[in-house]
Amino acid sequence: MAFLLLPTPTVALPVAASAQDQDHILIRAARLIDGRGNLIEPGAVVVGGDRIVAVGSRLGGDIVVDLGDVTLLPGLIDLHTHLTDKVGTHWEEVLITTTPAQAALYGAANALTTLRAGFTTVRDMGPTWSYTDVDLRDAIDAGVIPGPRMQVAGNYVSATGGAGDARQFSIYVDVPTVRNLADGVDAVRAAVRTNHKNGADFTKILATGAVLSQGLPPGAQQYSDEELAVAVEETNRWGRFTAAHAHGTEGIKAAIRAGVRTIDHGSMLDDEAVAMLQQSDHTFFVPTLYVGVIVPRDGAALGIPEPLIQRSVEMMRYRTATFRRALEAGLTIGFATDAGVFEHGHNAREFQIRVEIGQSEMDAITSATSVAAMIMGWEADVGSLEAGKYADIIAVPGNPLDDITALERVMWVMKGGEVYRSEVPERR
Secondary structure: OOOOOOOOOOOOOOHHHOOOOOOEEEEEEOEEEOOOOOEEOOEEEEEEOOEEEEEEOOOOOOEEEEOOOEEEEEOEEEEEEOOOOOOOOOHHHHHHHOOHHHHHHHHHHHHHHHHHOOEEEEEEOOOOOOOHHHHHHHHHHOOOOOOOEEEEOOOOEEOOOOOOOOOOOOOOOOOOOOOOEOOOHHHHHHHHHHHHHOOOOOEEEEOEOOOOOOOOOOOOEOOOHHHHHHHHHHHHHOOOOEEEEEOOHHHHHHHHHHOOOEEEEOOOOOHHHHHHHHHOOOOEEEOOOHHHHHHHHHOOOOOOOHHHHHHHHHHHHHHHHHHHHHHHHOOOEOOOOOEOOOOOOOOOHHHHHHHHHOOOHHHHHHHOOHHHHHHHOOOOOOOOOOOOOEOOEEEEEOOOOOOHHHHHOOOEEEEOOEEEEEOOOOOO
């Protein structure tokens, strides 16, 4: 039968494949990568409602969608995005030139762009305007707007003068809706409690300085061991995880000792930190490599001040060696990009950087599927093509095991049984 699309791109829903239909829809392709390191040729997935019913090579269904010479994969997962950011406006400028309402509107557009790029799940790492990510997540979950499944930080926790100190423009300018600075154990505990009360899914704490903000340099530890420990302790009481923004070596180690779930960026990971991660069963390395390439190259066009571009250039001295060290040690590595610093929808460019440094194509794919889902604690529902999980499925041309950049050319996207992109020629 014909594979029809409704006329509006915001839903891009094939009538026959609606999540409201209880017919079993058979999706066939030349090959399938299941997100757990397995290649199946040919590949087939049976979808019923919003869930996967069966995965294999030769299956049957009430409705057949034959996508031809493509590879089916689980919807991709990005563990570090900033969906409500307006690309091209530096975050410190955002606070004095934009409004939270603008952030919400940009977030809606960026969410659809991200979804159509094949990323059906993201972990959003803190908006410039506090809690706009909470509202974006809730609107997506309610079906009001299309976008990826989201875990959100709500508001990051930063020390005065550190990576997340938003008041870098003038000591006489106040931004009353931004309250993310916490100094000392009691203040950190209060900040964590406030974020979770206001709808955060996890805690993001800035353990070191940052590349793309003024103040403390990225190599410096900005929170004490005691402050980091109380952030994790309080977050754990809520039954949730803590993500640590951490570039510098000592801050990385302090965050690992505190028991965070992820070391994000991890630019200056040394041998001792690698050994600590090897010994931990609950802390994972989540590097962001493409952003370190794009900022030195296109930082001015992205609205990033020149001194901060130079910080990125300096940090690139470490990132490649750090990632190679992690690979050689056999660390479990999550997939993340920092999208929002660069254009949304370009998230998959991260794959090529990783493969060029030495990660295998299959391991790179697994890092953005089952590994990322496990890190988020969502492995029961997303991250692999398996019966019972959400029908989050994408298709890319050819075989990404032969050319990893195929993941930059997503042609077909299904999330929860509904299709949001279909650029594959119809086959009968």
